[in-house]
Amino acid sequence: MPPPRTRGTALRQRLAELRGPDVPAKALDARALAALAANPGCRRRAILDGAGVNKASLASALGSPSAFGQSQFALTRGNAFEKRVKADGGAELLRLVHEKLDRGAEPPSDAQVPELTAIGPEGRTARTALALREATAAGAWTLLDHPMLSLDVAGSPAFLEPDAVVVHPDGSWTVVEIKSFPMLDGSADPAKVGAAARQAAVYVLALEGVAAHLIPPSRVRHHVLLVCPKDFSNLPTASAVDVRKQRAVTARQLARLTRVQDIADGLPEGTCFSPDLPADELTAAVESVPATYAPECLSACELAFHCRDRSRTEGAVTSLGRSVRAELGGLTTVDDVLAAAHGQAGDPEDPAVAALRRAAALRAEVLRAEQGAACR
């Protein structure tokens, strides 16, 4: 077996081939990782994300463009708010961290804001790890603005960039998420807070990887700071969000992802996902990787319209939802389900088949009764 470094280089080459010649890799962000972890059985998404394929461009090239992404207006507004929150060396941001998470510590003044620029994501990750180590040893309030973290995802590194990480005087670390949705009277839309918490949980996991390498290991706080505009103003307000549950779920789901290397090894020679390829060639490449479509994909993956069409064409029961799929056991297509319900296929001892036959018999009885009533 080749040494790990050689294996890593070979995998990177293979992933670059899958992406296509001269197609730059799209970095995985925490939002994408949280969505990937929500559907750990989908090998298609795992290999596309692992290879850094731009799924939005791929979906357009396949003729099923995604309805994803923030509007330019929302992006501009979000960036302006983040700039305001971090103004003056992050004074307001650090005040909020102190107020919401660490009132016992001395108030932050003259906090350090280390320079984190370096070449490439690997360089920035190393620079961030060094800054964290130095700040922890110094025992002073420190703000890391857009640090770079790395997380192993299905055997290959994903680079992540939280809005900020704060080092407390006791050496513990807090993830900060800055969002542009409003916090009204101290609370925000629970769905948006939930999505932000899942994203922050991914950063917490990545940060724990850095913390574990320090001697002694540092502590990553499991309460993150969510900063939003207060009411309808652009003044920042914040709340501490407990992400222990999201962290545990994401860690479990990421551990279940099939290794990217294994999926890549199973693909036909010459497979390529470049959006420049003709649509039929691209469709064949995408279809060569199994997918597990579920309606939840519509809010989490750029390829959802393509996969939904395929799933419907194949009559797959997954398009009806995960709970229906789970109830149907080994019956994977609508045709199988109908045949089982009408007694043309299936083991009558199978609880799913028995339930379908009972339901079909009841339906037939109701229809007969209705027809009888109509004739009278």
Ligand code: SF4
């Ligand atoms: S939309 Fe397709 S590729 Fe994306 S997660 Fe769902 S099944 Fe997988």
